Amino acid sequence: MVNNLVQTTLLNCSLETKLIEAYHQKVNEIHRYLETTNDLTGWVEYPFQNHDNLLLEIENAANEIRTVADVLVVAGIGGSFLGARAIQDALTPYFGNAKNGIEVIYVGQNMSGAYINQLIDYIKDKEVYVNVISKSGGTMEPALAFRVMRQYMEERYGKESIERIIVTTDAEKGLLKKMADNSGYRQFVIPSDIGGRYSVLTPVGLLPIAVAGIDIRALMQGAKVAALEMQESDLEHNHAYQYAVTRHMLYEQGFKIELLASFEPSLNKFHEWWMQLFGESEGKQKKGLFPTCVNYSTDLHSIGQFIQDGSPILFETLLHFHEIEGDFSVPFDTRNEDGLNYLSNRTFNEINAISKQGTALAHADGGVPVIQLELPKLDAYHLGYLIYFFMKACAMSACLLEVNPFDQPGVEAYKRKMLELLQEEKVTT
Amino acid sequence: MVNNLVQTTLLNCSLETKLIEAYHQKVNEIHRYLETTNDLTGWVEYPFQNHDNLLLEIENAANEIRTVADVLVVAGIGGSFLGARAIQDALTPYFGNAKNGIEVIYVGQNMSGAYINQLIDYIKDKEVYVNVISKSGGTMEPALAFRVMRQYMEERYGKESIERIIVTTDAEKGLLKKMADNSGYRQFVIPSDIGGRYSVLTPVGLLPIAVAGIDIRALMQGAKVAALEMQESDLEHNHAYQYAVTRHMLYEQGFKIELLASFEPSLNKFHEWWMQLFGESEGKQKKGLFPTCVNYSTDLHSIGQFIQDGSPILFETLLHFHEIEGDFSVPFDTRNEDGLNYLSNRTFNEINAISKQGTALAHADGGVPVIQLELPKLDAYHLGYLIYFFMKACAMSACLLEVNPFDQPGVEAYKRKMLELLQEEKVTT
Numbered sequence: 043m044v045n046n047l048v049q050t051t052l053l054n055c056s057l058e059t060k061l062i063e064a065y066h067q068k069v070n071e072i073h074r075y076l077e078t079t080n081d082l083t084g085w086v087e088y089p090f091q092n093h094d095n096l097l098l099e100i101e102n103a104a105n106e107i108r109t110v111a112d113v114l115v116v117a118g119i120g121g122s123f124l125g126a127r128a129i130q131d132a133l134t135p136y137f138g139n140a141k142n143g144i145e146v147i148y149v150g151q152n153m154s155g156a157y158i159n160q161l162i163d164y165i166k167d168k169e170v171y172v173n174v175i176s177k178s179g180g181t182m183e184p185a186l187a188f189r190v191m192r193q194y195m196e197e198r199y200g201k202e203s204i205e206r207i208i209v210t211t212d213a214e215k216g217l218l219k220k221m222a223d224n225s226g227y228r229q230f231v232i233p234s235d236i237g238g239r240y241s242v243l244t245p246v247g248l249l250p251i252a253v254a255g256i257d258i259r260a261l262m263q264g265a266k267v268a269a270l271e272m273q274e275s276d277l278e279h280n281h282a283y284q285y286a287v288t289r290h291m292l293y294e295q296g297f298k299i300e301l302l303a304s305f306e307p308s309l310n311k312f313h314e315w316w317m318q319l320f321g322e323s324e325g326k327q328k329k330g331l332f333p334t335c336v337n338y339s340t341d342l343h344s345i346g347q348f349i350q351d352g353s354p355i356l357f358e359t360l361l362h363f364h365e366i367e368g369d370f371s372v373p374f375d376t377r378n379e380d381g382l383n384y385l386s387n388r389t390f391n392e393i394n395a396i397s398k399q400g401t402a403l404a405h406a407d408g409g410v411p412v413i414q415l416e417l418p419k420l421d422a423y424h425l426g427y428l429i430y431f432f433m434k435a436c437a438m439s440a441c442l443l444e445v446n447p448f449d450q451p452g453v454e455a456y457k458r459k460m461l462e463l464l465q466e467e468k469v470t471t
Numbered sequence: 472m473v474n475n476l477v478q479t480t481l482l483n484c485s486l487e488t489k490l491i492e493a494y495h496q497k498v499n500e501i502h503r504y505l506e507t508t509n510d511l512t513g514w515v516e517y518p519f520q521n522h523d524n525l526l527l528e529i530e531n532a533a534n535e536i537r538t539v540a541d542v543l544v545v546a547g548i549g550g551s552f553l554g555a556r557a558i559q560d561a562l563t564p565y566f567g568n569a570k571n572g573i574e575v576i577y578v579g580q581n582m583s584g585a586y587i588n589q590l591i592d593y594i595k596d597k598e599v600y601v602n603v604i605s606k607s608g609g610t611m612e613p614a615l616a617f618r619v620m621r622q623y624m625e626e627r628y629g630k631e632s633i634e635r636i637i638v639t640t641d642a643e644k645g646l647l648k649k650m651a652d653n654s655g656y657r658q659f660v661i662p663s664d665i666g667g668r669y670s671v672l673t674p675v676g677l678l679p680i681a682v683a684g685i686d687i688r689a690l691m692q693g694a695k696v697a698a699l700e701m702q703e704s705d706l707e708h709n710h711a712y713q714y715a716v717t718r719h720m721l722y723e724q725g726f727k728i729e730l731l732a733s734f735e736p737s738l739n740k741f742h743e744w745w746m747q748l749f750g751e752s753e754g755k756q757k758k759g760l761f762p763t764c765v766n767y768s769t770d771l772h773s774i775g776q777f778i779q780d781g782s783p784i785l786f787e788t789l790l791h792f793h794e795i796e797g798d799f800s801v802p803f804d805t806r807n808e809d810g811l812n813y814l815s816n817r818t819f820n821e822i823n824a825i826s827k828q829g830t831a832l833a834h835a836d837g838g839v840p841v842i843q844l845e846l847p848k849l850d851a852y853h854l855g856y857l858i859y860f861f862m863k864a865c866a867m868s869a870c871l872l873e874v875n876p877f878d879q880p881g882v883e884a885y886k887r888k889m890l891e892l893l894q895e896e897k898v899t900t
Contacts, residue, residue: 120772136586137576137593147566151769152736153826155798155819157565162799164566183768185809186801186819193802221808298727298784299761307581318773325777332728332777332784334763339612340580342885343549343667344747348754348761350881355727355761369584370591372615373622379650380614385893390584390615393893397582400889408884452779455837456771460829464814464822 046271046281047427048415050288053402055357055411057288062277065287065442072441073275073283076434082448084235085433088243089262089269096230097259100245103208103228104252108144111206112168114253115161117150117187118175118246120318120453121238122210126250128315129242129425132308133256146254150174150187158190170195173253175210175246177232179218182457188218210245237448239319240433243426257422264426272434282431285359285413286438292357292411293331293443299356301349302335305398306366306420310337316432323440323447330443338401339394350408357411362398363420366391475700475710476856477844479717482831484786484840486717491706494716494871501870502704502712505863511877513664514862517672518691518698525659526688529674532637532657533681537573540635541597543682544590546579546616547604547675549747549882550667551639555679557744558671558854561737562685575683579603579616587619599624602682604639604675606661608647611886617647639674666877668748669862672855686851693855701863711860714788714842715867721786721840722760722872728785730778731764734827735795735849739766745861752869752876759872767830768823779837786840791827792849795820 076083107114116126130146149161172195174188195203209222210230222229230245241247243265252258274280277287289300300320302313313335324330336345349358372393374386385393402412417424440447505512536543545555559575578590601624603617624632638651639659651658659674670676672694681687703709706716718729729749731742742764753759765774778787801822803815814822831841846853869876 119768123769124773136589151772152734152766153768153819153823154735154737154795155823156795157736158799158819159797160565179809181772182811183772185811186814186822189802189804189809189811190799193804217809224806224808298782305581306583307586308583314773321774321777321781325774325779325781328781328783330777330781332763332782333774334761337581339548339582340552343580343610343612343882344553344743345750345754345762346885347879347881348750348759350884352750352754352757352759352881353727353761354757366583366585368588370587370619373618375618375622377653379653380608380618380646382611382614382618385615390582390587393615394582394584396892397885397889400887400892401885404885404888407888408881450776452776452781452837453772455779456775456826456830456833458829459833459836460826463825463829 047267047424048281048417048431050281050284051414051416052288053406053412053414054409055288055292055413057284057291061287061291066277068442069277069283069287069438070275072438075441076437080235082235082237082240083437084233085240085243086269088233088236089266089430093262096245097248097262100230100248100252100258103249107171107253108255110169111144111171113145113147113165114171114173114250115165115191116146116148116173116175116250117184117191118148119151119181119183121241122175122177122184122246123148123151124311124315124318125242125247125429128312129247129251129256129261129422130254131311132420132425133422134254136308144253144255146250149191150184153183153186158187162190162194170198171206171208173208173210173249174218176216176218177212177238178216179211179221180216182460185217208249210249239322240448242315242429260422261426264423265430268427268430268434272430282435283438285415286435286442288413289331289357289359290439290442297355297357297411298332300331300333301356301358302333302361303338303341303358304361305338305394306363307337307340309361310335312425313337319432319436320439322450322453323436324443324445326445326452329445339397342401349405349410354409357413358405359413359415360398360402362395362414362416363418363424364395364416365419367420476696476853477710477846477860479710479713480843480845481717482835482841482843483838484717484721484842486713486720490716490720495706497871498706498712498716498867499704501867504870505866509664511664511666511669512866513662514669514672515698517662517665518695518859522691525674526677526691529659529677529681529687532678536600536682537684539598540573540600542574542576542594543600543602543679544594544620545575545577545602545604545679546613546620547577548580548610548612550670551604551606551613551675552577552580553668553740553744553747554671554676554858557741558676558680558685558690558851559683560740561849561854562851563683565737573682573684575679578620579613582612582615587616591619591623599627600635600637602637602639602678603647605645605647606641606667607645608640608650609645611889614646637678639678668751669877671744671858689851690855693852693857694859697856697859697863701859711864712867714844715864715871717842718760718786718788719868719871726784726786726840727761729760729762730785730787731762731790732767732770732787733790734767734823735792736766736769738790739764741854742766748861748865749868751879751882752865753872753874755874755881758874768826771830778834778839783838786842787834788842788844789827789831791824791843791845792847792853793824793845794848796849
């Protein structure tokens with residue numbers, strides 16, 4: 043049963059038998075807690091449940107949108123935004139629109155007037171659908187964006203706008219649920235026991251991902267395999283827990299920053315999903331590793347200097363996929379003025395993989411602990427697997443820190459301040 | 472003379488008279504050093520020099536490219552990449568291509584085979600120019616990308632390829648200079664006394680920026696005004712030095728991370744330019760603040776929790792432009808189901824500005840020191856100003872740390888390791 047699709051290699055840090063023994067019991071206890079508590083752990087069992095009807099419904103909606111629309115505008119922020127965009131970016135082409143000509147554009151994740159102004163202009167000659175995603179409907183940024191998009195759709199499409207707006211929200215509660223019922227919009231449900239940053243494998247992520255042309259069944263299948271493997275409570279056989287314990291150990295040793303690094307630029311947005319998952323789960327009670335990310339080769343010629351030789355406060359987690367679709371051979375050049383003919387029997391992906399090895403060795407030489415996570419292939423199946431791997435590792439890691447992996451009390455602070463300022467102005471104007 | 476276009480406000484940290492006195496002499500000494508040394512400080516005086524002929528030549532080349540081509544492919548990495556992309560992203564539209572239909576696409580900043588494979592496919596029906604940027608020509612990533620692009624251009628355009636390839640490199644030395652001379656390519660010069668990360672205001676950045684349709688004279692004018700203001704050696708009147716001393720002071724107090732934050736998503740790539748500037752200048756001899764960046768509102772719903780409430784290891788530098796072109800009014804809705812009608816007399820940019828205030832107050836409340844840098848308007852003039860402001864502040868800051876702001880010995884480490892691995896394979900295959 044235990045295949046461990048993620049292969050873990052450690053450089054400059056170790057998970058010795060002694061340490062495994064020291065953490066063994068605690069990991070076991072937390073494992074049991076995550077399996078039995080009802081505190082927003084719906085995501086743990088979710089991949090085992092039968093979602094056939096739901097997936098069919100999502101695929102039908104996605105096919106309808108892909109047939110009728112040129113653009114799907116998705117309004118959401120945080121966990122209602124980062125996951126879908128991560129998978130979309132990882133698996134759609136670098137240039138131009140997605141394969142079948144439909145664009146998925148996000149809104150409500152920022153408050154830029156220029157952005158929304160230009161968006162409205164950009165879509166004016168295109169057929170549009172809207173998907174608004176919010177558990178409560180009460181978060182200001184996506185709520186304001188949806189207010190704009192809803193009015194736009196009503197003015198442009200009249201009654202047909204009802205068919206073109208799809209709401210992803212709670213089954214029972216909240217402002218957005220009420221609006222959806224009042225207007226008769228199609229609805230997808232966010233399970234009430236799954237928090238935002240653990241929700242990418244629910245309709246929150248699945249609808250935009252399916253519209254982007256990605257195989258959501260492969261994604262779910264990968265997650266299911268991961269969920270099966272990670273039912274293993276034993277630290278020695280559970281790679282997600284090994285990752286969690288290793289990073290926790292490095293934190294205890296005084297490292298302040300975990301740097302997630304990839305060599306494929308399409309993973310940049312996946313990094314941002316990971317940052318929210320770990321930062322929001324662990325960054326509380328004045329604790330936690332600061333999660334940040336880099337993309338190589340770009341950042342080897344930027345922050346690379348700091349990693350190699352600056353303040354010794356960080357460790358690196360190198361994420362690598364062995365197989366990536368699409369490659370290019372280095373051409374032979376009779377002139378050989380650049381002296382690179384010795385690489386002309388190579389492809390870029392091969393050289394990139396060697397650059398990854400070189401980087402790991404150089405950084406380890408520089409005293410930076412390196413965790414290598416390797417997967418066979420960059421595709422929906424393995425990303426589904428990796429998402430679940432990271433969620434399980436993150437919950438374990440936060441529990442090792444003795445903080446709640448599922449709340450985010452600090453996010454409320456700026457909301458309150460902003461509301462105070464806006465309300466003050468409301469009184470004075 | 473001293474206008475200080477950048478307004479600095481400090482929350483939760485201070486630059487008291489006592490401290491100003493303590494740093495006064497040191498800042499003065501470093502100022503004199505930067506004005507007189509010949510060690511890669513060509514950028515200090517550069518904005519004062521007369522560049523009229525150069526700017527005209529760049530504008531002519533840019534106009535030619537904008538007339539003939541659909542795509543300019545720019546091959547470069549690090550300082551030969553991040554600056555141009557930063558300004559381009561900050562000042563061109565969010566959706567679709569730049570205003571006049573020309574795309575500037577970068578290559579050689581990564582080694583992804585998928586990326587280059589798709590790029591070659593993407594440009595096949597488009598008219599193409601190439602600009603390769605490298606001081607030496609010896610950096611492997613852009614050298615390999617240029618090898619591909621050069622062969623592509625020769626196969627596609629034959630002898631005309633000579634007109635369509637523009638080389639930005641050293642005036643005398645290096646592989647790329649030799650290749651340009653051999654083939655008769657048009658050349659722009661990288662001044663030999665200006666290092667990569669300080670070079671965006673030279674042809675390195677200016678040609679791609681001009682091709683993207685941005686007013687490079689306004690950019691240079693802004694830089695000149697900044698250079699004039701920052702000739703002031705006195706800490707009390709030099710805002711760049713105040714920023715440098717403040718962040719140095721916070722570093723001395725034990726803060727490990729500086730987080731550059733903006734509320735306009737078009738500034739994401741500008742953040743990355745800033746990260747290279749500071750990370751590569753300061754991160755050596757096991758010293759330096761780790762520079763990283765966030766974009767709000769997005770990241771308030773992600774890493775925001777950590778900033779507010781996680782490990783107290785960071786301070787925040789909030790970058791804010793008062794005026795941004797393009798805005799959108801919150802519409803009034805008779806139904807008011809979302810309860811947001813009280814904002815319907817507001818625009819998004821106004822609410823965004825209030826969100827910035829709320830964030831600064833909330834983070835300061837959470838114990839995070841906040842440096843606010845405010846500029847009148849997001850345009851070429853003020854970005855030119857800000858670029859120079861940050862370069863001067865960075866050089867001062869690195870000198871306060873007693874490291875060389877202009878070298879990057881740590882970048883060589885991974886290059887050596889990679890080369891070793893590639894050469895080994897060369898022997899064995």
